[in-house]
Amino acid sequence: MRKQGLTKVQLFLLFGAVGLVMWRMSNRTGGVEGLVVISDMSDGHVYRTGMRVENDTDIVINMTGSFETDAERALIATYGWIVNADDRSLVWIANRSQYVRDGVLGVVTDSIHITAGSYDVFYTTEGPTANSRSNAPFLGLKPFWTNDASQWSLSIAQPTGADIDNPDVFHADYHGFSPESEDLLWTTGIVGNRDASTHLFRVSAQAEVSIYAIGEICSRECDFGYIENVQNGTTVWMMNWENTMPAGGAETNRIFQGTITLDPGIYRAGFQSNGSHSGKSWRANPPHDPDGWGMTLSNVPRANIVSYDPWTQTTPFIDMTGIGDDELHKKQFKVNKKSTFLISAMGEITSQSSVYDYGWLERNDSHETIWKMSYRNSNIAGGDSKNRVETVFLELEPGTYTVYYQTDNSHSFEAFNSNRSKPDNPERWGLAVFPVSVNDSNEDDYTVLESSWGEEDQMDDTVSELFSGRESTVLIDFTRIGNDSQISETFEIERAIKVFVTATGELSTGSRQDYGWIEDAETGERVWEMTAKNTKHAGGRRDNRIFEGLVRLPEGRYIARYVSDFSHAYGDFGEDGPDDESLWGMRIVRNDR
Missing domain, CATH: 2.60.120.380 (Jelly Rolls)
Structure with missing residues (x-):
């Protein structure tokens, strides 16, 4: 009987919770009216539309948004704003004191004078922090911003008494960030996650460049832009916390909008992003100009600055x-x-x-x-x-x-x-x-x-000491050998000499995986080969082995061969490579006395 009573209590709680959820889902506002309207939203999105103003006029803005919780100092979670479509400047956003709060919900009614032009209107439901949406209470049983999506809205209208038959404000297509001026040098466009974009340009005389960059500045400079002088490797400008301003939205959203002076030289401008919170995938509320996430260079004097493309x-x-x-x-x-x-x-x-x-x-x-x-x-x-x-x-x-x-x-x-x-x-x-x-x-x-090798050419220190002051020639150069390779090349010795052999491979007592040898081209007999005994540790893993020494070869034709198996070779060492990975393979140098 006790077990049956518990079941009834559980069923009662379950039906009650379901009923509460259904009530919240059905508790929607009536149709939102206005000349420009954003409504019917859900959490985790950025909504946008456009507005065209024919003549200077007054507008009335009604907005319902949410704070993160019903606490007095809770962060604002959802809200709308207006920007100038041409220069991307912020035209309107409510400040905290304008909200009339009802628990989590906040309502704003405001009026402003606005000049003729094109505007973009936004509403964000991404939340104030990266973890905010995931902190929603179970079944919405506690006051929290994600419970009130049906209440969110933003509407723009003209004030009472305006000529409704001849309005000055119209809904329009979203304009977005689209720099296309004649003085534009380069723009990344909207930058997404794990992205990198660069541009080379040449400055022939000292000039000023305007930079518009929006990114995320955190402990590791998450999404940021930079300009470097590629000729001397110096960074002449980089986004950081000190030289940027809050860009709106999440605290880490930052904006740089200013001018720098560049001396003659060749420069690389770049912008790179990490794996989260970007212009194509927000994890918290975006900046006031979401599509500006990235970097744009403009106000460029064309006589002094041009894009640099070495191929053309x-x-x-x-x-x-x-x-x-x-x-x-x-x-x-x-x-x-x-x-x-x-x-x-x-x-x-x-x-x-x-x-x-x-x-x-x-x-x-x-x-x-x-x-x-x-x-x-x-x-x-x-x-x-x-x-x-x-x-x-x-x-x-x-x-x-x-x-x-x-x-x-x-x-x-x-x-x-x-x-x-x-x-x-x-x-x-x-x-x-x-x-x-x-x-x-x-x-x-x-x-x-030319392809011949002289005394300044590539040799390790031992060869340089042995052959100091004499011309030498590289007969065989099998280096940086990758997995599953079988390489061979024939060479000829006109008279008996000693050649210097450098060979690195994978060998252990009783087995050889990556190794080289020299064989007589006529008989196929091996005249020299890598072994565990004639090699020494090359650094890294124990079976990384290297041979460095002289090999005497009589007059005749020879074939140098090198083989590798399917793993652990150049380009696939991980952290177990030898001290000099570039030597993986075999090189034979001849001294021309």
Whole structure:
């Protein structure tokens, strides 16, 4: 009997809760009247419409919104506002003292004088904080802002006594943020989550640039814009808490609207966002100009500032583009005096550790990797998301450098996986190097070298010491070898000599996964090979092994071979790679005495 009594109590509570919910759902206001109306809303949205004012006039604004709770100091959760459609300035928003509160609900009646023009009208139901909507009480049994969606509205009308047959205010299409003036240099458009947009421009004489940027400034600079001088790497402007103002809505919404002065140079403007709260996916109330989320550069004197596109305005002095499957290309150049260069590379990268088609730059005398294409520093190139493009500016000291580009066995300019997977500029698949100068480039600053290797060319310190002062030639260069590779190349020795071999791979006692060897081309006999005994630890995982030493070869023809298995190779090490990942593979250097 006790159990049956409990069940009746539970049923009574359940029916009561359901009835309360149904009452709240049916407790709707009558039709909202006005010349411009926003109503019939639900939580988690930003509503917008347009308004056209033919003549200067007065308007009456009636709005019903909600505070987060019925507490006296509760945050305002839902509300509306008006902005000028042309200059995006805030025309009207209610302040806290104007609300007449009834628990959670707040009602505002206001009148303003408004000039002829176009306006955008907004209403937000996203909530005051990122977690506000998720804090709603069970079944709406406590006062909370999400319970009162049926009451929310905003209406605009002309005052009593106005000529209703000839109104000055009309409903219109939403205008939105659309900078299209003649002095516009660049705009990101509406920026979404995990997005990055950049633009290069050249300043030939000192000039001022107007910046309009709206983003989210938090402990990690969540969504922000910046301008950097790419020739010296200095950041000349960046959004931060100190140089921005509240943009409306959530506390972290910030706006910069001002002018900066730029000296002659080449600059990169950029805007990047994190994974939440953006112009395409709000997690709390948006700024007063939601569509302005991003960055716009304008008021540009066209005589002094122009967009910079190396592909159309300059000619690369190294062009390794249109690259197909299973190819490795390299070019050497000499920098005669300290200069800045631009590298544009397009390839296939799916994550920070999964790099398939990519480029890199090395300084020959120190064997240092100056730059390597990466997922983190590249952007989507169009088509498939694995198509990535990276533009980097490098200030190089005098010396000799080698630039490389390597592809795997699929998805390249030769044959992309499908037409839909092609990047926007498929002919640029590969790498190109451009000279950079504010004015005309000086070709005397650099020299493109032939493919032979000289004393300044890429060698590690041991080779440099052994062959100091003598010309040397790289016979075999199998480096940066990826997964599932089988590479071979024939070379010839005219007389008995010692060659210097550097080889890095994956070996352990009793097994070899990634390794190289040299065999006699006539007999197939192995004259040298990597083993666990003749190699040493290369850093990282224990089975990362490296051989560095001299190998004597009699006169004859030889085949160098290197194989790798399906895992743990260049581009797929994770955090277990050797000290110098670029050496994964094998290199053979000959000394020409």
